[in-house]
Amino acid sequence: MSNATASTPVQPLEGSARVWGTIALSAATFMNVLDTSIANVSLPAIAGDLGVSSTQGTWVITSFAVANAIAVPLTGWLTQRFGQVRLFMASVLLFIISSWLCGLAPNMTMLIAFRALQGFVAGPMIPLSQTLLLSSYPRAKAGLAMAMWSMTTLVAPVMGPLLGGWITDNISWPWIFYINIPVGLAAAGITWAIYRKRESATRKVPIDGIGLALLVVWVGAMQLMLDKGKELDWFHSAVILTLAVVALVGFAFFLIWELTDKHPVVDLSLFKRRNFWSGAFATAVAYGLFFGNVVILPLWLQQYMGYTATQAGMIMAPVGMLAIIFSPIVGLTVGKVDPRRYATFSFLVFALVLWMRSNFNTQADFWTIMIPTIIQGVAMAFFFIPLVTITLSGLPPDRIPAASGLSNFLRITAGAIGTSAATTLWENRAALHHAQLVESVNTGSSAANSAIANFAASGFSADQVLGQINRLVDQQSFMLASNDVFYGSAMLFLFLIPLVWLAKPAKGTGASDAAAGAH
Structure with missing residues (x-):
């Protein structure tokens, strides 16, 4: 992708402007990430109210995920075309409008369409919140900026099911979408007041129509395959085989086209940088493992341990406690400590937590199950900040939005793959154990x-x-199947550690370089 002409460097924000800017950007990110999980527990209510089956209701989640995954890697191109601040503002305002339309949807078809719109317009929001936040802080505090940002992405997926369930039980399901309106308006108003004079340079770069079409085809086919695979018995189904072939062929053509086009819609040249691909892939695989296990634990508790949705939510909720405590500490010290060490520590703690869960039995009490969840907060605090620092280190300012967009695309896609793989493996292992126990x-x-x-x-x-x-x-x-998934995930976290050490921290600090990329 051709790089935009560099804008005049902007100075970091100071005082209350930096505080309010951080709050506004974090609120927008929180709202966005929350919507990836808030509808999960509301699906039965939504499906029943709109007169469709629960299976059809899953399209409420899938439509958002597909559109979001397609839009995120477009962030770099859109930023060059319209500017960081204008694009972020447009993303937030359109997200508010699409959220309102979701709440008003009279039938499932319209709700799915509005959810797809919501997912698409939300795409640039997370990468640009990272970019704008980094530009608000001086180099020495780049880690603190990422700490503030990462706390929202850590807490929101856990809050989603809790908040969604409470709203559905006590008010009505449209309000899981309406709550975005006041949060979004406040975030947009504060962001515009603080950042409107800090716009990045723009240039008219032609749209890569063929690349965009290929991206839509292969991502859409892959997400549909993951969503319908378990229901249709995976590769025993002609539909799943067809989707797999379309995704694979579409991906191959997409790679060829993007690597040869003069103005590609996704900047694949970023993968030439060792820090980018090692950091981005480590983040993606680890996030896929984490997300898969986040789905399995409450399913097991509710379906086979007699826990209510609220009790399962209480087990999951403490994951944010230690993350919130340790994230600022990590952010302030990541410039002085090799971020690879912090990421390694994170993966070791994740492995420990999952190993502890692999020893659960049907007599495990509430506190036995909750303790690993509390410890997991430490792993999460040391996870995002060092890996974002590694991934973005050494990049020039105009490439940060594209790099952030592409790495977030990999993370979102890995989350979908991790969820599908974990639930499928869980059920397959359960069937195997069932057969052995019956004997x-x-x-x-x-x-x-x-x-x-x-x-x-x-x-x-x-x-x-x-x-x-x-x-x-x-x-x-x-x-026993849950134990298998937890143990296997623990081993995979250990195997990920060498990938982190393939990165080369720049002289000085990776955090400084990541921050430098924003100003």
């Missing part, structure tokens, strides 16, 4: 005979006894 339920097993006798003595009929035995086998098999 031990026979007349020669004293444990089985004892359980059958106890149920029979309680007044259960023969069919009811078998039903109870099957329920216990189900509970055990999904518990």
Whole structure:
């Protein structure tokens, strides 16, 4: 991608302007990230209210994810065309309008269309919030800027299901979208007041129509494949095979076109930089592992451990506590400590947490399950900031939006893959454990005979006894499957550590270089 002519360097903000700028940008990011998960627990209510099945209701999530994944890597091109501040303001205002339309949607078709619009216009918001935030802080405090930004991206996915469930239960589901309106208007007003005179230079770069079309085709096909795979039994289905082929061929043509076009819509030349590709891939894979496990834990608790949605939410909520405490410390010290060390520490703590979860059993109490969640907050605090520092280090100012957009695209896509892979593996391992456990339920097993006798003595009929035995086998098999997923994820976090050490920190500090890229 041709680089825009560099703008006159802007000075970091000071005093209350920097505080309010940070709050406004963080609020916009929080609103955006919240919407990736807030609808999850509201799907039954939305589907029932609009008269469709829960399966069709999942398109409310998928349509947002597909459109968002397509829009995020366009950030670099759009920034050159319209400028950072104008593009960010347009993204926030259009997000507010599309949120309002989602709440007003009279049927599922319109809701899906408005969610796709919401996901698309939200694309540039997160990369540009990073860029504008970095430009607001001096080099020495670049890590602190990323700490402020990362806290919103860490807390929002956990808050989403809690807030969405409460709003759906106590008000009505359209309000999960309406709450974006006051937050968005406040963020837009403050951002415009502070940043309107800090616009980046623009140039008219031609739109890469073919590259954009290929991006839509392969990302759309891949997201549909991931979303429908479990339902259609993956590659035993002709539909899934077709989508896989379309995604693969579309991706191949997309790579060829973008690497040869004069004005590509996605700047793939960033992958020539070792720090960018090692940091971006480490972030993406780790985020995919984290997100997959975030989905599995509440599913297991609610479906097989008897937890309510609120109780499962309480288990997940403390993950943000230590993250909020440690993030500013990491931000202030990442300029003095090799960010690769911090990222390594993060992956080690993630591995420890997942190993602890791999030892859960059906007798695990509330606090036993919650302790690893609390510890995980430490890993999250040391995760985003050092990896963003590594990924953006050494980049010139005009390439930061493109780099941030592309790395966030990889992260979002990895999150979708991680969710699909984790849930599929969980169910497959559960089926395997179920088959193995059923083999031990026979007349020669004293444990089985004892359980059958106890149920029979309680007044259960023969069919009811078998039903109870099957329920216990189900509970055990999904518990063992959860242990398998947690243990495998722990090992993968350890294997990711060498990828981080492929990066070369610049002389001085990576944080300073990342900050320098913004001013």
